[in-house]
Amino acid sequence: MLWWLHSFYAFGLGIFVVLFAAKGFAHARFLTITLALAWVVVILFFRFFGSGAGQQVEGKGAKMRFFVMTYVLKNMYQGMLFFLLPFYWRAVTLDSPNQWFLVVLGACAFLSTLDVVFDRMLMRWKVAASVFYFFTLFACLNLVIPALLPNSRSAVTLVVAAAVSAVAFWSMHVPLRMLGRPLGATLLMTWTVASLAGAYFGRAAVPPVAMHVVAAAVGPKLLDDGRLALEVTSLHGSLVHELYAVTDIVVPGGKGDRLIHVWYKDGEVVQRSDDVDPHPFGLWDTVRLQSKLAADKIPEAKAGHWSVDVYTQDEQLVGRVAFTVIE
Numbered sequence: 001m002l003w004w005l006h007s008f009y010a011f012g013l014g015i016f017v018v019l020f021a022a023k024g025f026a027h028a029r030f031l032t033i034t035l036a037l038a039w040v041v042v043i044l045f046f047r048f049f050g051s052g053a054g055q056q057v058e059g060k061g062a063k064m065r066f067f068v069m070t071y072v073l074k075n076m077y078q079g080m081l082f083f084l085l086p087f088y089w090r091a092v093t094l095d096s097p098n099q100w101f102l103v104v105l106g107a108c109a110f111l112s113t114l115d116v117v118f119d120r121m122l123m124r125w126k127v128a129a130s131v132f133y134f135f136t137l138f139a140c141l142n143l144v145i146p147a148l149l150p151n152s153r154s155a156v157t158l159v160v161a162a163a164v165s166a167v168a169f170w171s172m173h174v175p176l177r178m179l180g181r182p183l184g185a186t187l188l189m190t191w192t193v194a195s196l197a198g199a200y201f202g203r204a205a206v207p208p209v210a211m212h213v214v215a216a217a218v219g220p221k222l223l224d225d226g227r228l229a230l231e232v233t234s235l236h237g238s239l240v241h242e243l244y245a246v247t248d249i250v251v252p253g254g255k256g257d258r259l260i261h262v263w264y265k266d267g268e269v270v271q272r273s274d275d276v277d278p279h280p281f282g283l284w285d286t287v288r289l290q291s292k293l294a295a296d297k298i299p300e301a302k303a304g305h306w307s308v309d310v311y312t313q314d315e316q317l318v319g320r321v322a323f324t325v326i327e
Helices: 002-021 025-049 060-091 099-113 115-120 126-148 154-171 176-180 182-201
Strands: 212-219 234-236 243-250 259-265 268-273 286-293 304-312 317-326
Touching (some): 060 126, 099 115, 099 126, 126 154, 154 182, 212 304, 243 304, 243 317
Parallel strands (some): 212 317
Antiparallel strands (some): 212 243, 243 286, 259 304
């Protein structure tokens, strides 16, 4: 009962971390230290206790060590996962594949506050604990790398995060002496390349967390200063002969990606605007993208559900503005 009550405290602490993380991207650099410490503690944990059915927690001393290590790990995970939530919340686009990344991240954060479940289930099995750390490390590095190395391309950040996570996962299961053997080195290389390839080809499911859309709109007329004369969510088909899209995007990690606009109607691509030229707007870390729907790209049947999606050059979805054309 005491541990279940402690879970409420841990959840409240997580909410505090969320509020702290919302203050700025610069704090992401502090995750680096926590990531390294969590990796060391996880390895030491299973060196002391083993895993699965053979895990030894008998005796007063062993139980105390188990309690101390799991408590330290839980606090590290809670700090990291709840810190990530506001960044990923801003970066995801609902009704797109990358929303599920946020769902899994939220589930992991919630799990880290459940002391009984964390101690009796997750930390009893090395594979489960390693997968949990793999995902947490991958999610953290996607935020940490742009903070440490500004102007990093999102796809490069993604594959580097996957490769580092793969090596960390491997280190929890295989002794270092295995790397001196051909089989061990081959398996490590295969596992790392597979993780890297999985991250790259599955990049549509991972939001480019170092950036997010703060304002987006579509309208029939563009003013000289780059603003829309009228922002619409619904308009008549007779006005769809000159449409503009304007999106303001926060890029705290720098301008490492070339961004594009893709116009959709009922899920079908109408126009891909690769020539949008982002220029500074407002704060130093915000850029504005503009694109115009070409007349020769407008379909005869104009009515339907439209959207303008902002993508990186590697097809990671940054954000979306939706509108409806009526007859």
